[in-house]
Amino acid sequence: MASTGYRGRLAPSPSGYLHLGHARTFWRAYQRARDAGGVLVMRNEDLDPQRSRPEFALAMLEDLRWLGITWQEGPDVGGPFAPYEQSRRKEFYLQAWRELLRCGAIYPCTCSRKDLALSAQAPHDGDDEPIYPGTCRERRLNATTPAGLNWRFRVPDGETLRFRDLALGEREFVAGCDFGDFVIWRRDDVPAYQLAVVVDDAAMRITEVVRGADLLRSTARQLLLQRAMDLPAVDYYHCPLMTDRQGVRLAKRSDALSLRALREKGMSAAEVLRQWDRRAPAK
Numbered sequence: 001m002a003s004t005g006y007r008g009r010l011a012p013s014p015s016g017y018l019h020l021g022h023a024r025t026f027w028r029a030y031q032r033a034r035d036a037g038g039v040l041v042m043r044n045e046d047l048d049p050q051r052s053r054p055e056f057a058l059a060m061l062e063d064l065r066w067l068g069i070t071w072q073e074g075p076d077v078g079g080p081f082a083p084y085e086q087s088r089r090k091e092f093y094l095q096a097w098r099e100l101l102r103c104g105a106i107y108p109c110t111c112s113r114k115d116l117a118l119s120a121q122a123p124h125d126g127d128d129e130p131i132y133p134g135t136c137r138e139r140r141l142n143a144t145t146p147a148g149l150n151w152r153f154r155v156p157d158g159e160t161l162r163f164r165d166l167a168l169g170e171r172e173f174v175a176g177c178d179f180g181d182f183v184i185w186r187r188d189d190v191p192a193y194q195l196a197v198v199v200d201d202a203a204m205r206i207t208e209v210v211r212g213a214d215l216l217r218s219t220a221r222q223l224l225l226q227r228a229m230d231l232p233a234v235d236y237y238h239c240p241l242m243t244d245r246q247g248v249r250l251a252k253r254s255d256a257l258s259l260r261a262l263r264e265k266g267m268s269a270a271e272v273l274r275q276w277d278r279r280a281p282a283k
Helices: 020-035 054-067 090-102 113-117 193-203 213-228 259-264 269-278
Strands: 007-010 039-042 106-109 150-153 160-165 169-174 182-185 208-212 235-239
Touching: 007 020, 007 208, 020 039, 020 054, 020 208, 020 235, 020 259, 020 269, 054 259, 054 269, 090 106, 090 150, 090 182, 090 193, 106 182, 150 213, 160 213, 160 235, 169 213, 182 193, 193 213, 208 213, 213 235, 259 269
Parallel strands: 007 039, 208 235
Antiparallel strands: 106 150, 150 182, 160 169
């Protein structure tokens, strides 16, 4: 670890080629780690076996290095907190699941996607799950494994979660209103994003998380998980999102703006770095 103690991370998911929006966020994370004289960690967030592809994992490492981003720890260079692939860290997540079960913070949920689609409360714009209506909230189960059921974290309804984002300033979200009981383990025996990143950021001693503004609400959820497991606090820096020329937020399906496509067109890394200055962030 560098003498400053700063530890940042890059945490791409290999479910497609990285686009300009990813590049800008990861470049910012690289800059902040470099300027702080700290360590930058590369973590391959390949949790989802249905969406993760080895060719995308290789491409994200190649494309970010081509852009000029370097890291001191990661799946390709090793480090003291290996493995740096989430698909190889399941035991860490199981240990966290057991701790949350023991303290009564989570419960099993048998609701189907159809059940949730019919619930009165729809997901917020850009969010990944609807506000859960609480159907299974009082269920208890003395389980030895999470497999076969969704497991949800029981949020403290009405509590306001406040944090100071280093890029966007003071933010707050109300549990039970802005988000509900959220999934931390899926019925197909895959740990959910919220649990995995909290566990890994703590295990890898990350001090600052740089990511897109679409994950602001996830920060509130993750603060609750950190508190439930008595994990150290992390600083957050959320970057404005990038849009295409029609004002639509970039996604991995935006192939024409992927780093791989731009490289294949003969664009230099310097030209790519100039691209995001020509595109307005999402409002």
